[in-house]
Amino acid sequence: MSAQLVGLFDTPIVVDDLPNAAAVNAALKPLILARRAERPGVTISNIGGWQSEHDVADWGGEPVQHLLRHVFALADAHCVDIASPGAPRHRWVTDIWVNVSPPQASNQMHTHPGAYWSAVYYVDDGSEKGDGAIGGELVIEDPRMPTVLMTMPNLRLRSANGSVHEPQLKMKVRSGRIIMFPSWLSHGVVPHQGVSDRISIAVNLAAVPRHPA
DSSP states (O other), rough: OOOOOOOSSSOOEEEEOOOOOOHHHHHHHHHHHHHHHHOOOSSSSSSSSEEEOOOOOOOHHHHHHHHHHHHHHHHTTOOOOOTTTTTTTTEEEEEEEEEETTTTTEEEEETTTSSEEEEEEEESSSSSSOOOOOOEEEEEHHHHHHHHHHHHHEEEEEBBOOOBBOSSEOOOTTTTEEEEEEETTEEHHHHOOOSSSSEEEEEEEEEESSSSS
């Protein structure tokens, strides 16, 4: 066939590995576990695990600042102020917390209203070698759900690259990895089957004017 297929409205998902991740994780893990021992935590999207208050930047020290600098750089590299491309007029304001998830813990599907980018960093994926536990994928959902499955659940569209469109993307994780995505995407975590607690840090970035009007 001579038909041309054009893909529209690309949604960026950024995957990167944090520089010096082994040293950063070695410093962060005891801080996080000590905090969990001291504080009851909160329950928001977490099911069966511990979630910290949103104050990690206050006690995470240089390891957390190193992570945030890298997340800022990723965010800057993957968006542009089209009215001022050489001098962006915004700055990033962060909201940051920790999840400690024992085997079988998960996070329900949710979004982050008010944020522009959301990122998750894996301090310890819960596997024996830090190379990804079985299960526990980060699930990112097509924002058109459930509409895309309502008329014919098993009929899928073909993407511009020829692949079959799926309404959910399940992303495997591993220690030292960052996954960043637009905050309006619904996302969650399925139960992991690792041998120990999974430790992750979640970051929301809100864009605010650099200079108040």
